[in-house]
Amino acid sequence: MTHIRPSMANPASTDIWAVANSPFLWICALGVFAVIFVQTFLYIKAARRAAPHIDMPASELKESFRAGAVASIGPSLAVVLVAIALLALFGTPAVLVRIGLIGSASTETASASLAAISMGTVLGGPEYTQQVFAVAFMAMSLSGGMWMLSTLILTPILKRGGKKLAKTNPAIMALIPAAALLGAFSMLAIAELPKSNVHAITMFISAATMALCLFVAKKLELRWLKEWALGFAIIIAIVSAYFTHTA
Amino acid sequence: MTTAVTSHADASMARFEAETTRYGSITMLAGLVFSLLGPVYLVFFSGLEITASMIWIAFAAVAATFGVFWLVEPLTYFPILGSAAMYQAFMIGNISNKLLPAAIVAQSSIKAKPGTRRGDLAAVMAIGGAATVHLTSLLIFVGLLGTWLVSMVPTEVIEVARLYILPSLMGAVLVQAIVSMRRLRSTIIAIALALLFQFLIIPAAPKVALFATALVVLLSIVLSWVLRDRKEIHTAVEAD
Numbered sequence: 228m229t230h231i232r233p234s235m236a237n238p239a240s241t242d243i244w245a246v247a248n249s250p251f252l253w254i255c256a257l258g259v260f261a262v263i264f265v266q267t268f269l270y271i272k273a274a275r276r277a278a279p280h281i282d283m284p285a286s287e288l289k290e291s292f293r294a295g296a297v298a299s300i301g302p303s304l305a306v307v308l309v310a311i312a313l314l315a316l317f318g319t320p321a322v323l324v325r326i327g328l329i330g331s332a333s334t335e336t337a338s339a340s341l342a343a344i345s346m347g348t349v350l351g352g353p354e355y356t357q358q359v360f361a362v363a364f365m366a367m368s369l370s371g372g373m374w375m376l377s378t379l380i381l382t383p384i385l386k387r388g389g390k391k392l393a394k395t396n397p398a399i400m401a402l403i404p405a406a407a408l409l410g411a412f413s414m415l416a417i418a419e420l421p422k423s424n425v426h427a428i429t430m431f432i433s434a435a436t437m438a439l440c441l442f443v444a445k446k447l448e449l450r451w452l453k454e455w456a457l458g459f460a461i462i463i464a465i466v467s468a469y470f471t472h473t474a
Numbered sequence: 475m476t477t478a479v480t481s482h483a484d485a486s487m488a489r490f491e492a493e494t495t496r497y498g499s500i501t502m503l504a505g506l507v508f509s510l511l512g513p514v515y516l517v518f519f520s521g522l523e524i525t526a527s528m529i530w531i532a533f534a535a536v537a538a539t540f541g542v543f544w545l546v547e548p549l550t551y552f553p554i555l556g557s558a559a560m561y562q563a564f565m566i567g568n569i570s571n572k573l574l575p576a577a578i579v580a581q582s583s584i585k586a587k588p589g590t591r592r593g594d595l596a597a598v599m600a601i602g603g604a605a606t607v608h609l610t611s612l613l614i615f616v617g618l619l620g621t622w623l624v625s626m627v628p629t630e631v632i633e634v635a636r637l638y639i640l641p642s643l644m645g646a647v648l649v650q651a652i653v654s655m656r657r658l659r660s661t662i663i664a665i666a667l668a669l670l671f672q673f674l675i676i677p678a679a680p681k682v683a684l685f686a687t688a689l690v691v692l693l694s695i696v697l698s699w700v701l702r703d704r705k706e707i708h709t710a711v712e713a714d
C-alpha cells in the first residue's frame with residue numbers, strides 16, 4: 228500500500244501511482260512527445276519548400292503558425308485542467324499520452340471505465356488495483372492504436388478517391404470541405420443544447436462573444452482580435468458557466 | 475505561360491503531399507509503437523498477474539463502444555483536413571476541440587479557403603502551431619507541475635471546466651466557421667440537418683446518436699451540392 232518505488236508492483240495494491248509513474252512509462256510518454264515534435268518540424272519544412280511555388284509568401288505561413296498557436300491556447304488550457312483532474316486515476320505518463328495527446332478526455336475515460344467494468348470494478352473504486360489500471364491502460368492504448376491504424380490505412384485510399392473526384396468534378400472539391408466543416412460543427416454545437424440550461428446558455432454566450440469579437444475586429448481592422456477571439460469566447464463562456472452553475 | 479505556372483505549382487504540391495505522406499506515416503507508426511510500449515511493459519513484464527483473457531475482454535468492451543469511430547472519424551475528418559494534416563491530427567488528438575478550430579482561425583486570418591492549396595498549407599502550419607503550444611503546456615502544467623497543481627486548483631473549477639468546456643468552445647467555433655466559410659446555403663443546410671437529427675431523429679432512434687456527426691457531415695455535402703447556386707459555384711472555384 229505504501230510502497231512508492233516503481234519496482235514494487237503488486238496486482239492487488241490500490242497504490243496506482245507506484246506503477247503508473249514508473250520511469251519506463253515516463254520514457255515512452257516522452258517518446259510520443261518527441262515523435263510529434265519531429266513530425267511538426269518535418270511538416271513545417273515541407274510546407275516552407277512548397278509555399279513559394281504556389282505564390283504563398285513566407286509571411287502567410289508564419290501568420291498561420293501564429294494564428295494556430297494563439298487559437299489553441301484556450302483549448303489547450305482546458306485540456307490541461309481536465310488532465311490534472313485525472314492524474315489520480317491514471318498517473319502522469321498515461322494522462323499525458325492518452326488524454327493530452329492521441330485521444331481526448333471523454334473517449335479515453337470512457338474506454339478506461341469500460342475496461343474497469345469488464346473486470347468487475349469501477350475507476351477509482353476500492354477494487355481499482357494496479358492490475359485493473361494496467362488492463363485499462365492497455366485497453367485504452369489498443370483502442371487509440373486502432374484509430375491510428377485506420378488513419379494509416381484509409382488516408383492513402385481517400386486521397387486517391389479525392390484526386391479522381393477532383394479531376395472529374397473540380398467544382399465539388401471547392402464545396403466539400405466547407406460543407407463538411409459546417410456540418411461537423413453544427414452537429415457538435417447543437418448536441419450541447421439539450422444537455423442542460425447551463426449548457427445552452429454557455430453555448431450562446433460563447434457564440435455571441437465570437438460574433439462580437441469578429442464584428443469589432445472587422446470594423447476596427449484589428450487582426451490580433453481575430454486570433455484571440457476564440458480564447459476570449461472560451462474564457463467568458465466558462466466564467467459565466469461557473470456563475471450560472473453555482474448560482 | 476499560365477499552364478506552365480499551374481503545372482509547376484501542381485508538381486510542387488504533389489511533392490509536398492508525397493513528403494508529408496512519407497513523414498506522416500513513419501512518425502505515426504513511431505507514435506503508435508511508443509504509445510503501446512508502456513502498457514505492454516506493464517502487462518507483460520511487471521508481475522501484475524494479468525492474463526490474456528482479461529485484456530481481450532476489456533478490449534472487446536471498448537471496441538463494442540468505440541469500434542465504429544475507428545472507421546467513421548477518419549472518414550468524417552478527411553474532407554476537412556486533407557491528407558497531410560490527417561497524420562498530424564490523429565496522433566496529436568483533440569481534433570474537433572483544438573486542431574480544427576486552430577486551422578479555421580489560421581485560414582480565415584490569411585483569407586484562404588479550406589481545400590485549396592493555400593488552405594491546406596495554412597492548416598498544416600496552424601496545426602503545427604497548435605501542437606507546439608499544446609505539447610509545451612502539457613509538459614509544463616501536467617508533466618512538471620501536475621501533481622502540485624492538483625492540490626492547488628479548487629475541485630469546483632475543474633468540475634466546471636470538465637462540464638462546460640464543450641459548449642464554451644463549440645458556440646464560438648461554429649460562428650467562426652460560418653463567418654469564414656461565407657456559404658449561406660451550406661450553413662442553413664448544415665444547421666437544419668443538425669437540428670433535425672438532435673431534436674427529431676435521435677429522440678426517435680437513440681442509436682443514431684453514435685453516427686450523428688458523420689451523417690450530418692455526409693448529408694451536408696450531398697445537399698449542399700444538390701441545392702447549390704449554379705451561378706455562384708463557378709466563381710467559387712477560384713484559382714489560388
